[in-house]
Amino acid sequence: MKEEFVLLLVKEKNYSAALDSYVDDKKFDKVEEFCTTQNEPGLLTQLLTKYFEKHKKHVELKNIKEAEEFRRLALKLMQNQSSKNQLDPRVVLEKIPASWMFKEQDVDLIGFLSSLFDFQLTIEENTKIAERIIQMETLNTEIEFNNLQAAYLVVREDTECQVCKGKLGFKKIRIFPHGMAFHMRCAKNPQECPITRQRFDMDAVVAGG
Ligand SMILES: [Zn+2]
Numbered sequence: 001m002k003e004e005f006v007l008l009l010v011k012e013k014n015y016s017a018a019l020d021s022y023v024d025d026k027k028f029d030k031v032e033e034f035c036t037t038q039n040e041p042g043l044l045t046q047l048l049t050k051y052f053e054k055h056k057k058h059v060e061l062k063n064i065k066e067a068e069e070f071r072r073l074a075l076k077l078m079q080n081q082s083s084k085n086q087l088d089p090r091v092v093l094e095k096i097p098a099s100w101m102f103k104e105q106d107v108d109l110i111g112f113l114s115s116l117f118d119f120q121l122t123i124e125e126n127t128k129i130a131e132r133i134i135q136m137e138t139l140n141t142e143i144e145f146n147n148l149q150a151a152y153l154v155v156r157e158d159t160e161c162q163v164c165k166g167k168l169g170f171k172k173i174r175i176f177p178h179g180m181a182f183h184m185r186c187a188k189n190p191q192e193c194p195i196t197r198q199r200f201d202m203d204a205v206v207a208g209g
Helices: 002-011 015-024 028-037 043-060 064-081 089-095 109-116 123-137 145-149
Strands: 173-175 181-183
Touching: 002 015, 015 028, 015 043, 028 043, 028 064, 043 064, 043 089, 089 123
Parallel strands: none
Antiparallel strands: 173 181
């Protein structure tokens, strides 16, 4: 009976209701399979969005157990899909709760976020990913600063250096943790962004007097 109901929804192209039906029934394995077999772009992203929203709703209602369940479902979905480019990075970035920690017990969220970097995205969007990673980084002091530095930004062929406005190319560039990249000659100090003057050294800056 239930399966027929889902089929009917699919026929009507009411995918959102079909997803809701699976989720309400807690058929989480099935719903992911459903998304991948429908040949309907964006379904997995839709499902992930539903998980985020359910998580948020349960947090608000103080249903700790349910909130945790949907958090894990969302993380699992992201991990399953991280190499398949099925999730829309714009949506993921917009909806992922900022409070989620970087390194989950068995899910590498930073690895997932890094996998979202895409040459098809604009620099602004890639920068936004980098900013989100930084934002999350501040929540987790256990992450080693240096391990992160390289992963932040995809430099495209036409990416400009904001200092000299010349093309960056791929060699002799410096990428800062907030997602900006410059020629090494244009960013002589590896610990300070030449544009924003933001500092990235681990220790507090000691004023030189
Ligand atoms: Zn430059």
